[in-house]
Amino acid sequence: MSLRTPLARARGLGSAKEGVSHWWWQRVTAVALVPLTLWLAVAVASMAGSGHAVVVAWIGSPIVATGLIMLSVTLLYHAALGMQVVVEDYVHHEGVKLGMLVTFKLAAVVLAIMAVLSILRIAL
């Protein structure tokens, strides 16, 4: 017989009230990435083989820089959410799973900082 109260047994087992958050942000970032990636693909293709000065001038425009920061951060957030699901579905060893989840999330943060810093350094 357990001396724990019914409340103590139930505590922590319920919904964290954030079940839909991952799903929702994956969709929001997906919608945002549709115009952003189409824009980037056209821009990069039309600049293919251009010299450093041309690319710097393009990124240097405030509108382009803003778009590229939005694109990079949204892209990395979307990738982090997606990779999390892939790891959770296919990696069954708890330790490896935890390590990969933390590593991928950290990598996304580091890459986002690097992207924003690079764009700002060119644009400012």
Next chain:
Amino acid sequence: MRPTASPSNPGNRPLSPHLQVYRYQLTSVLSITHRMSGVILSLGAIVWVLWLAAVASGPDSYAVAQRWCGSFVGQIALFGWTLALFYHLCNGVRHLAWDLGYGFAIPTVYRSGWAVIVAAVLLTAIVWIVGYGT
């Protein structure tokens, strides 16, 4: 006589895919391709950020990045990433339509699946024609 279904003997009930004897359909292939292209694009995101960093670091590092992108292996990789991008984008829009409740009828699912393949190939071709035309 048909065996009785039980956890160890599922009888004639459908099994989850046994990959060695599985008959592939467009729907399942496109589904797993969506995930695979997502993983490939996550790797592409790393290259995208490194390219930005190369531009920010100056003409010398940019020249190194351009040499890599222009190499045979680099061009193959970039082509693969373009195809993965447009596949994931088009199939992503298909998923968003499903999320809104549209397109669940089986003939519609097959039609939208083929449309995604055609659109992804066309968009990839357009971007590379533009890229080599300029």
